[in-house]
Amino acid sequence: MIRKWWHGKTAYQIYPKSFCDSNGDGIGDLRGVISKLDYLQALGIEIVWLSPVYRSPLADQGYDISDYYSIDPRFGTMADMDELIAEAKKRGISIVMDLVINHCSDEHAWFQKACADPEGEYGRYFYIRDWHEGEKLPCNWRGYFGGPVWSPLPGHPDKVYLHLFHRKQPDLNWENPALRQELYKMINWWLEKGLGGFRIDAIINIKKLIPYRDFPADRDDGLCSVQRMLEQAKGVGIFLDEMARETFRKYDAFTVGEVFNEKPEELPQFIGDDGCFSTMFDFAEKLIGDDPRGWYACTKPTPEEYKAAAFRAQARALPAGMLSNIIENHDEPRGVSHFLPEGEHSEAAKTLLGGLNFMLRGLPFLYQGQEIGMENLPFSSIDQVDDINTLDEYQVALQAGLSEAEALAAVARMSRDNARSPMQWDGGAGAGFTSGTPWMRLNPNYTRINVAEQQGREDSVLRFYQRLIALRRDPAWAETVVYGETIPYLPRQHNLMAYFRGTAQKLLVIGNFQPEAQDVPLPAPVRQVLLNNLAQFDCDGGILHMPGYQFVVLAL
Ligand code: GLC
Ligand code: CA
Numbered sequence: 001m002i003r004k005w006w007h008g009k010t011a012y013q014i015y016p017k018s019f020c021d022s023n024g025d026g027i028g029d030l031r032g033v034i035s036k037l038d039y040l041q042a043l044g045i046e047i048v049w050l051s052p053v054y055r056s057p058l059a060d061q062g063y064d065i066s067d068y069y070s071i072d073p074r075f076g077t078m079a080d081m082d083e084l085i086a087e088a089k090k091r092g093i094s095i096v097m098d099l100v101i102n103h104c105s106d107e108h109a110w111f112q113k114a115c116a117d118p119e120g121e122y123g124r125y126f127y128i129r130d131w132h133e134g135e136k137l138p139c140n141w142r143g144y145f146g147g148p149v150w151s152p153l154p155g156h157p158d159k160v161y162l163h164l165f166h167r168k169q170p171d172l173n174w175e176n177p178a179l180r181q182e183l184y185k186m187i188n189w190w191l192e193k194g195l196g197g198f199r200i201d202a203i204i205n206i207k208k209l210i211p212y213r214d215f216p217a218d219r220d221d222g223l224c225s226v227q228r229m230l231e232q233a234k235g236v237g238i239f240l241d242e243m244a245r246e247t248f249r250k251y252d253a254f255t256v257g258e259v260f261n262e263k264p265e266e267l268p269q270f271i272g273d274d275g276c277f278s279t280m281f282d283f284a285e286k287l288i289g290d291d292p293r294g295w296y297a298c299t300k301p302t303p304e305e306y307k308a309a310a311f312r313a314q315a316r317a318l319p320a321g322m323l324s325n326i327i328e329n330h331d332e333p334r335g336v337s338h339f340l341p342e343g344e345h346s347e348a349a350k351t352l353l354g355g356l357n358f359m360l361r362g363l364p365f366l367y368q369g370q371e372i373g374m375e376n377l378p379f380s381s382i383d384q385v386d387d388i389n390t391l392d393e394y395q396v397a398l399q400a401g402l403s404e405a406e407a408l409a410a411v412a413r414m415s416r417d418n419a420r421s422p423m424q425w426d427g428g429a430g431a432g433f434t435s436g437t438p439w440m441r442l443n444p445n446y447t448r449i450n451v452a453e454q455q456g457r458e459d460s461v462l463r464f465y466q467r468l469i470a471l472r473r474d475p476a477w478a479e480t481v482v483y484g485e486t487i488p489y490l491p492r493q494h495n496l497m498a499y500f501r502g503t504a505q506k507l508l509v510i511g512n513f514q515p516e517a518q519d520v521p522l523p524a525p526v527r528q529v530l531l532n533n534l535a536q537f538d539c540d541g542g543i544l545h546m547p548g549y550q551f552v553v554l555a556l
Helices: 030-035 037-043 078-090 109-116 121-125 177-192 226-232 236-246 264-271 303-317 335-339 347-358 388-399 404-414 451-455 461-473 478-483
Strands: 011-014 047-050 067-071 094-099 128-130 150-153 156-162 197-200 254-257 279-281 323-325 363-367 486-489 496-501 507-512 518-521 528-532 538-540 543-546 551-555
Touching: 030 037, 030 078, 037 078, 037 461, 067 078, 067 177, 078 094, 094 254, 109 121, 121 177, 177 197, 177 236, 236 264, 264 279, 264 303, 303 486, 303 496, 335 347, 347 461, 347 507, 347 551, 388 404, 451 461, 461 478, 461 528, 496 518, 507 518, 507 543
Parallel strands: 011 047, 011 363, 047 094, 094 197, 197 254, 254 279, 279 323, 323 363
Antiparallel strands: 128 156, 150 156, 486 496, 496 507, 507 551, 518 543, 528 551, 538 543
16 A cells, blocks of 8 residues: 555544634634634644535535635635635645535536526536426436426526536536536646645536436335436546546645445545545445435444444455545534434543544544534424425425424434534633624533533543544554554454454554443453543453443553
8 A cells, every 4th residue: 555645644624614703703714714723733633624615605505616716705715715724734734625526506607607508518517408397307316405306497498407416506517528627627726726635525426327217216206316326327437537637646635535335346446546536435334224215214323333334344445545434524413422322422432432433444534523522403493404405304204204393303313404503612602603693503512512621621522532643643653553454353242342453563442332331351461551531441360341431442
């Protein structure tokens, strides 16, 4: 495996709208991010992924871009962005932006021009088809946010355009070389600014199954999941290789792909030494309990399922390259609410989950607030929901026969809003996020769970993450922590997740993933306890007596 500059780093995702507001308008912004760079540096972060800050109507919170070359005024200016890149660099931090190029906004000039002249140059930037009222749509695929992927082209009742996401997110036609060149030009423009690279949004969707065709309906709406066509669409790698060649490789840029359900044979092509991405997210744990009927039917992952999914992903990634590990992001519930048993809010359990994930082989990404153990947002009414995905899933749940209260409870567990409530910096009004009224309500627990409180407390979640990151950067251990193989230890012991890292210099990671105590036989004497999320360490006769949710990293 060729060594890369990013391998040993720890990454941190910022959702700018909810991170830090510098001017009191209730919306997080780039100057807010700049003001927190010292905080990130002290935590040990060396890569920051910013969710989109480009100009956007924010129909999907910035994942609908109307101008790739400008910053949305709500987030700041291009001068702020340049300053952020420069200030981050001074602190050894690379800034990674979100690259949303499967689709743009319907307010982008390209789409406006396509509407003005669908037969013209810009009409070919999108997927547009003739269609007449009463006729069948070109195919029966269901969009990610519900409903058919086809909507009438504004101003043209006899035409429809394709959007796999919201109707305000028209898909860009990657079959058109002129469009691809426009995108590469834009990517290089950003890389020239000194950006570290990109997180690449929804990228697997760029290859469509053409000619379009129907698949058997999988719900009463007569539509079928987009997944079916993605399984059949061949050749996404050709586009991805071309993009890497024309852009990222020239700059040795870091890229992390948002890829679900890649085909097994694609992994080396995607994340190998010459891969079209540097890495991609491991979503194996996220996909546990998924149900094709909708969020309302999803089940909560158990510790045993979590362990199995993580170990499978580790084994799969090893020969190919490095995956990126997460417990949450801006599309997911909070990891501690999702992966820990209902009602389990202890700091021991939170640090156990964080530690087990962080110590896996791969690039660790923290999501803002994860480092203090932020939890899901309580919902008492559907009117409190902002996220378009949640609103759709609520309707799906109602149609399946759930009562309003049941539907709300079911979708609230999974809502993307959970991770989007403002960052909890301190216990004062506005949680230190804003001096004004936050655009989205704060989690009422901010008076208890916040950065200021945890910074001052040695046994806090925050200080624990700081120690995890320090271990990854410690020259004595970095080689093993970054490159060592993951070898499961006692994989059949119930609610125990344990693994070795590396072969020669053995590190053993052990987590008692349950509230009850359990005994764990150790394979060799303990030379050093490198990390422990509890004060106690009770080992005798080669047996480690672990209280509930203890997590340790041992040198053997
Ligand atoms: C990705 C983003 C998500 C967005 C979608 C469409 O999954 O993470 O937030 O809604 O793509 O761009
Ligand atoms: Ca602001």
